[in-house]
Amino acid sequence: MKVQGKMFIWLALFILIMGVVYGVWSKEPAGTTALFMGFGLSMMIGYYLAFTARRVDAMAQDDKEADVADEAGEVGFFSPHSWQPLALGVGGALAFMGVVFGWWLLYFSAPIIMLGLWGWVFEYYHGENRTQ
Incomplete structure (x- = not known):
């Protein structure tokens, strides 16, 4: 520090x-x-x-005198693969195109963004912590 x-x-x-x-x-x-x-x-x-x-x-x-490995440890959990960022990227691209071509594109992009965000947040909620 x-x-x-x-x-x-x-x-x-x-x-x-x-x-x-x-x-x-x-x-x-x-x-x-x-x-x-x-x-x-x-x-x-x-x-x-x-x-x-x-x-x-x-x-x-x-x-x-310290080595690089002295501060090494577990950083956290990172998902090895996920399709949700692709959905968010497509929805975000459509939303920004809505600013250029017409606000009516937001009607198509908002559901894609919401589905991608929902899927990304709840991607690993399985098993005993899963809501019914």
């Missing part, structure tokens, strides 16, 4: 320097404002990570 905090603080300082240089050279307010806002956001993230790093135990990334 300490490494990420330092990285974001250094990134914030770099963005601040680039914001000043860009503002002086270009005299363009939109880009200069965006860079200063980027400085503020990076500083907030860096401060938060540095602040919480003091309250969290040292992790493997804080140890210079």
Whole structure:
């Protein structure tokens, strides 16, 4: 955690320097404002990570002698195959085409999106936890 905090603080300082240089050279307010806002956001993230790093135990990334496998563990369960993202993609494509060609396409895309979403959420509800 300490490494990420330092990285974001250094990134914030770099963005601040680039914001000043860009503002002086270009005299363009939109880009200069965006860079200063980027400085503020990076500083907030860096401060938060540095602040919480003091309250969290040292992790493997804080140890210079650590291996990559020291932090390895189970990440979670990922579905090996599923047809539901295809249904969501087709429904989403139809919905966005409805914005271009006509809102009437939403009548066809909304049921496809709802079926794909329903199928994806309840894909693994089988057995004793299944609702009747």
